[in-house]
Amino acid sequence: MRNLWIIAKRELHGYFTTPMAFVFIAIFVAMTGAFTFYIGRFFDRGQASLETFFSFHPWLYLLLVPAVAMRLWSEERKSGTIEQLLTLPITTTDAVLGKFLAAWLFCGIALVSTFPIWVTVSYLGDPDHGVIGLSYIGSFLMAGAFLSIGACMSALTRNQIIAFIAAAAVCFVFTMSGLDLVLNFFRTWAPLFLVDVIAASSFLVRFESVTRGVIEFRDVVFFLSMMAFWLFATTVAVDAKKAA
Amino acid sequence: METMVELDGLSKHFGPFVAVDGINLKVSKGEVLGFLGQNGAGKSTTMRMVAGFLTPTSGTAKVCGHDVATDPVQVKSLLGYMAEGSPSYEDMTVRAFLTFIAEVRGLSGLAAQVRIEDVVTKIKLEDVIDRPIDVLSKGYKRRVGLAQAILHDPPVLILDEPTDGLDPNQKHHVRTLIEDMAAEKAIIVSTHILEEVEAVCTRAVIIGNGKLLADGTSEELLRYLPEHNAIHIVVAPEVAFEAATNLQRAANISDVTQVIREDGATEIRCAPNNGADILDAVGTVLRDNAIPYSQLFKNRGDLDSVFRQITAGGPTDA
Numbered sequence: 421m422r423n424l425w426i427i428a429k430r431e432l433h434g435y436f437t438t439p440m441a442f443v444f445i446a447i448f449v450a451m452t453g454a455f456t457f458y459i460g461r462f463f464d465r466g467q468a469s470l471e472t473f474f475s476f477h478p479w480l481y482l483l484l485v486p487a488v489a490m491r492l493w494s495e496e497r498k499s500g501t502i503e504q505l506l507t508l509p510i511t512t513t514d515a516v517l518g519k520f521l522a523a524w525l526f527c528g529i530a531l532v533s534t535f536p537i538w539v540t541v542s543y544l545g546d547p548d549h550g551v552i553g554l555s556y557i558g559s560f561l562m563a564g565a566f567l568s569i570g571a572c573m574s575a576l577t578r579n580q581i582i583a584f585i586a587a588a589a590v591c592f593v594f595t596m597s598g599l600d601l602v603l604n605f606f607r608t609w610a611p612l613f614l615v616d617v618i619a620a621s622s623f624l625v626r627f628e629s630v631t632r633g634v635i636e637f638r639d640v641v642f643f644l645s646m647m648a649f650w651l652f653a654t655t656v657a658v659d660a661k662k663a664a
Numbered sequence: 665m666e667t668m669v670e671l672d673g674l675s676k677h678f679g680p681f682v683a684v685d686g687i688n689l690k691v692s693k694g695e696v697l698g699f700l701g702q703n704g705a706g707k708s709t710t711m712r713m714v715a716g717f718l719t720p721t722s723g724t725a726k727v728c729g730h731d732v733a734t735d736p737v738q739v740k741s742l743l744g745y746m747a748e749g750s751p752s753y754e755d756m757t758v759r760a761f762l763t764f765i766a767e768v769r770g771l772s773g774l775a776a777q778v779r780i781e782d783v784v785t786k787i788k789l790e791d792v793i794d795r796p797i798d799v800l801s802k803g804y805k806r807r808v809g810l811a812q813a814i815l816h817d818p819p820v821l822i823l824d825e826p827t828d829g830l831d832p833n834q835k836h837h838v839r840t841l842i843e844d845m846a847a848e849k850a851i852i853v854s855t856h857i858l859e860e861v862e863a864v865c866t867r868a869v870i871i872g873n874g875k876l877l878a879d880g881t882s883e884e885l886l887r888y889l890p891e892h893n894a895i896h897i898v899v900a901p902e903v904a905f906e907a908a909t910n911l912q913r914a915a916n917i918s919d920v921t922q923v924i925r926e927d928g929a930t931e932i933r934c935a936p937n938n939g940a941d942i943l944d945a946v947g948t949v950l951r952d953n954a955i956p957y958s959q960l961f962k963n964r965g966d967l968d969s970v971f972r973q974i975t976a977g978g979p980t981d982a
Contacts, residue, residue: 426767430753437755437796500751504812507715508768509741663719664678 423510427518428525435526444488448530451480456537468545473537474555474631478595478624481566486587488526489570490580492519493658497578506662516655520571520647527563531556551633558630561643562623566591568650575657591623594646598622621646665692668820668850669714673723675874676709683709685874686723691850693819696842698865699854702975706874707854708748711824714852715745727820741769744818748825748854750809754798758789758808761797762815769816779815787811787841803834810838814845821851827860839864858967868967872975887939888973889965895934895946898959904930907955914949916940929958 435441452473456462460472496502505515541547570587577583596602597618606615619625626639669691676684684706691697701707712718714725716736725732732739752761759780766776784790787807792800797808810826826842827835842851842864853865861868862882870878870885878885886892899907904922911934912920919935936942943962950957 423768426764430756430764433760434753434755499754500747500749501753503712503717503747504751504753507717507740507743507745507747508765509737509770510768511737659719662717 423514424518424521427505427510427515428522431519431522432525435522441526444484444526445530445533448480448484449533451484452476452534453537455480468541468547470537470541470547470552470555471631473534474559474627477559478562478627481563482588482591482595485527485563485566486570486573486584486591488523489567489587490574490583492523492571493575493654494578494580494583497661498580506658512655512658516571516575516651516658520568520651520654523567523571524564527567528560531560531563548633554633554635555631558627558635558639561640562627562630565594565623565643565646565650568647568654569594572650572654572657575654575661594621595623598625665694667692668728669852670726671710671714671723672726674710674713674720674725675722676706676713676718677721682874684713684720687871687874687876689869689876689879691820691852693850694847695867696846696851696853696865698861698868699852699871700856700858700861700868700971701854701871702856705871705975707871708824709874710871711745711822711852711854712747714739715743715747715822716740717747741816742818742820744813744816744821746809746813746823746826748828750806752797752805752808752812755796757796758784758793758800758811761808762811765812765815771816779817783811783815787814788837802829803831806830806834806838810841819849821845821849823851823853825854825856827855827857835860858971861967870971870974877974878970882967885967885970886965888970889939890935891933891963891969892939892965893936893941894963894965895936895942896959896961896963897932897934897946897950897957898925898929899932899955899957901928901930903955904932906953907950907957908932910949910953910955911946914942914945916942916945933963 455476456473460476462472465472493502496505506512538552541552542549569590570583573587573590574580574583576586593602599622603615603619606618610618621642626642629636630639667690669689671687671689674684674687675682687710699707699711709718713720714727714732716732716739720733727739728742730738730742753764756764762780762783763776766772766780771779784793787810789804789807789811792804797805800808806826806829810823813821813823823842827838830838839860842853845851846864846866853860855861865882867879867881868885869876878888897907901924908920908922911917911932916937917934918937921933923931923933925931934942934946946960949955
C-alpha cells in the first residue's frame with residue numbers, strides 16, 4: 421500500500437513536469453464547455469441542470485482517456501525505465517495499481533477543473549446539487565473504467581499509437597454495447613443471455629441513469645469490477661512480458 | 665567464503681532462440697566477478713533474470729539464499745541493479761529521482777536525505793543534483809544509475825556495462841568506486857572492455873552463445889593461451905642458431921621459433937609446456953652457453969586474445 425502511493429506520487433509528478441498535463445486539462449475543460457453550450461444548447465433548454473454536460477462525458481472520454489492511458493506502460497517499455505521500475509522491491513500489482521491511481525487522480529483533477537460550469541448553473545438557477553455531485557462521482561468512476569482498459573492496452577505494446585487506437589476501439593465497443601449497432605451483430609448468433617450480458621456492460625446505458633442523478637449500487641459495482649478486471653489483465657500482461 | 669549469488673542451470677529461451685543455456689555460477693562476498701562475452705552472448709539476459717526483470721525458462725537464481733522466482737521482492741531489496749544504459753526517469757531531477765528510489769527502498773525523511781547526500785558526494789553528482797536527468801551527459805547519466813544502485817547499500821551489486829560510454833577519467837573513477845566497495849559486497853560487472861577485468865575483477869567468466877565457457881582469475885584465463893608465459897629473447901643473427909638449438913633441449917620448453925626483426929636482430933620465442941614458468945630455464949641456457957642478448961621479456965598474453973580464442977566461431981553480432 422505504501423509502495424503503491426510512492427509509485428503514484430512519482431507518476432503524478434511526471435504528468436506535471438511536462439506541458440502535457442496542462443494541455444490535457446485545458447482541452448478537456450474547453451471541450452466539455454463547447455459541447456455543453458453549443459451542441460447541448462445549454463441556454464435554450466432553460467433548465468438548471470448539468471444533464472447535457474454529463475451526457476457528453478462518455479464521448480469525450482472515448483477520445484481523451486486513451487490519450488492519458490497510452491503512455492502508462494508503452495513509454496516505460498520504450499524508454500527502458502520499466503527495467504528500473506520492475507527491479508525495485510515492489511510487486512507488479514503495486515506498480516500496476518500505483519500507475520493507474522496516478523492516471524485516475526489526474527483525470528479527477530481534470531474533472532474538478534470543470535467546476536466553473538457548476539458555479540454557472542448555480543448562478544443562473546437553482547439546480548439539484550445532489551444530482552450534480554452524484555453525476556461527478558459517476559463520471560469519475562466511468563473515467564476509471566475507461567482508463568483501466570487503456571492501461572491494459574498500453575501494457576501490451578511499446579508503441580503508444582497502437583496503445584491509443586486499441587484502447588479507443590475497446591472503449592468504443594464497451595460504450596456502444598447497449599445500442600443496436602453492436603447488439604445486432606451479436607443477436608444473429610449469440611445466445612440470449614450473452615446478448616443481455618453485452619447489453620448490460622454498456623458504459624453508455626450505465627452512465628445514462630447517472631446523468632439523471634440516479635447512481636445505483638450495481639452501477640458502482642459494475643464500474644469497479646470493470647476496473648478490477650482490466651487492471652488484473654494489466655498485471656497479467658506485464659508479468660507475461662517478463663516470461664516471454 | 666559466504667556465497668551471495670548462486671545460479672543453478674539458469675536458462676532463458678525466447679521462442680526457439682536459446683539466449684542463456686544452463687549457467688551455473690557462484691559469487692561470494694568480497695568477489696568482483698567480470699562477466700565477459702560478445703554482444704548477444706547472454707550477459708544482459710542473465711543479469712536481468714537475477715534482477716527479477718525476466719523470468720527464467722528453467723533453473724534458479726538465488727541471492728543471499730532467496731530464490732528470485734519465489735521471493736522476488738526480497739531478492740530485489742538485497743540487490744543493487746544498474747541496467748544496461750542505466751535508464752532512469754529523465755523528466756525528474758537527480759534529487760527527485762534519488763528521493764523516489766530511497767522511498768521505494770524504505771528510506772524516508774532524514775535518513776534518506778543523509779544517505780542521498782552521502783552517495784551524491786561519493787559519486788560526484790553534487791554539480792548536477794538539481795538538474796533534470798535528460799539534460800545530463802552520458803557520463804553523468806551513468807553515474808545516476810550507479811547512485812540509485814548503491815543507495816540502499818546492498819550486499820549484492822549487479823552492474824551491466826557500468827563504464828560503457830565513459831571517458832578514461834570517468835572509467836577510472838567508476839573502477840575506484842567498485843574497488844572501494846568490493847570487500848563488503850559481492851559484485852557482478854559485465855563488460856566487453858577486457859582491461860577492466862584486470863583492473864577491478866577478482867575473477868572472470870566468459871559467456872558465449874548463452875553458455876559458460878571459462879571461469880577463473882585473469883591469470884587462470886591467460887593460461888588458455890599457448891603463448892602465455894612465453895619468453896622472448898632478442899639476439900644477434902650470428903648466435904641465433906646456437907641459442908635456439910640449446911633452448912630446444914631445455915626442460916619445459918615446448919616450442920622454439922625464430923623471427924627476423926626489422927632491425928636485423930633475431931627474436932627467439934620459447935613457448936612453455938602448459939604455461940609453466942620457464943624464465944629460469946631460459947636464463948640458465950643463456951648463461952651456460954655465454955650467449956649475448958639485447959632483450960629478454962616474458963609474454964603474459966592478453967585477455968583480448970583469450971577472449972578471441974574462447975569465443976571464436978560464435979556469432980559476431982547480437
